Amino acid sequence: ASTSRASRNSRASLCHDVDHPGNTNSFEVNSETKLALVHNDLSVLENHHAHTTFLILREPRCNIFSNLERENYRSIKSTIVQAILATDMTTHFEVCKRLDGRTEPFYDRSSKADRQEVVNVLIHSSDLSGQTFPTPVAAVWEGRISAEFQAQAEREQKAGLPVAPFMKNLDDPVVRANNQVNFIEFVLVPWWRSVCRMFPGLREMGCFDNLINNRKHHAERAKMLQPQQGGAAAAASAADASGDSKTEKDTLSVASADRSSSNATDSFAAAASAGQHLRHEASASSVSSFSGMDDDDGDDDGVY
Numbered sequence: 461a462s463t464s465r466a467s468r469n470s471r472a473s474l475c476h477d478v479d480h481p482g483n484t485n486s487f488e489v490n491s492e493t494k495l496a497l498v499h500n501d502l503s504v505l506e507n508h509h510a511h512t513t514f515l516i517l518r519e520p521r522c523n524i525f526s527n528l529e530r531e532n533y534r535s536i537k538s539t540i541v542q543a544i545l546a547t548d549m550t551t552h553f554e555v556c557k558r559l560d561g562r563t564e565p566f567y568d569r570s571s572k573a574d575r576q577e578v579v580n581v582l583i584h585s586s587d588l589s590g591q592t593f594p595t596p597v598a599a600v601w602e603g604r605i606s607a608e609f610q611a612q613a614e615r616e617q618k619a620g621l622p623v624a625p626f627m628k629n630l631d632d633p634v635v636r637a638n639n640q641v642n643f644i645e646f647v648l649v650p651w652w653r654s655v656c657r658m659f660p661g662l663r664e665m666g667c668f669d670n671l672i673n674n675r676k677h678h679a680e681r682a683k684m685l686q687p688q689q690g691g692a693a694a695a696a697s698a699a700d701a702s703g704d705s706k707t708e709k710d711t712l713s714v715a716s717a718d719r720s721s722s723n724a725t726d727s728f729a730a731a732a733s734a735g736q737h738l739r740h741e742a743s744a745s746s747v748s749s750f751s752g753m754d755d756d757d758g759d760d761d762g763v764y
Contacts, residue, residue, distance in 0.1 A: 471540050473583055473586055475509060475516075476509055478512050480505065480509070481495075484612065484624075487621075490621045510544040543579050546580035547583060555581070559651075560653075566657075588652075590605075591674045592666075592671050594670055598670070602640055609626070609627040610627070610631070613628060613630070633685055637678045637681045637685070640674070640675075641682065644671060645675060648671055649671065
């Protein structure tokens with residue numbers, strides 16, 4: 461009970477990618493690694509992060525929960541484990557659809573399930589926050605994830621394993637730029653639209669506007685580097701990118717139009733797959749924004 465709400469939630473933020481090997485779940489499964497075997501091919505890396513977190517916390521010098529009652533500790537552990545497992549991108553679109561259907565007040569403070577989902581949403585948002593920063597910072601994250609994808613693709617090619625489409629040809633800056641446009645448009649915009657609706661402070665911080673600005677940046681970069689190629693889909697993308705970065709309606713309408721083409725569908729699938737490995741530092745402000753929520757049912761269940 462003495463542990464602050466923000467502190468409890470931040471444990472999942474700090475540990476959600478601990479001991480990450482720098483490759484995706486699909487690589488672990490296709491390579492039949494020890495981790496995949498241990499976790500039965502199910503959310504392999506997320507289970508590993510949660511497992512590693514509590515191995516570390518078992519060490520006396522690291523056990524920040526050592527003074528808690530056993531029941532309280534187990535409930536806090538459950539909160540953290542569920543939040544880490546919720547960063548698996550296989551559930552992203554299902555949760556996104558559920559959030560989009562929520563209406564004010566968006567969650568029931570007296571509901572343990574709702575409190576857990578809010579924690580999950582904040583941790584997952586932190587994991588998907590790289591492109592919500594100003595462009596110079598977002599570009600660094602794009603470079604890092606592309607380097608990891610390139611390294612994995614090389615390993616897969618050497619081992620004769622399938623290589624995901626979004627990991628191919630990443631030495632081509634046009635490919636990288638278009639990958640980011642698709643990822644932002646189809647994966648991040650719907651998610652952050654809902655999250656900023658639930659937590660208006662995140663929009664006020666500029667998260668959504670930065671996201672749209674970064675989409676514009678990548679689209680313009682792709683157009684500049686390869687102006688003679690791209691066809692109608694690229695033209696539509698560039699046209700949208702040149703519009704008002706604050707106009708969410710325009711962004712979503714172009715996204716809807718792009719989905720109607722087979723090429724965009726392929727790009728959407730690739731972008732969705734790419735998300736399972738997107739790794740970014742947790743946003744402390746996002747976690748803190750929920751730290752003041754009252755635990756109205758009175759039980760110390762570790763979910764805030």
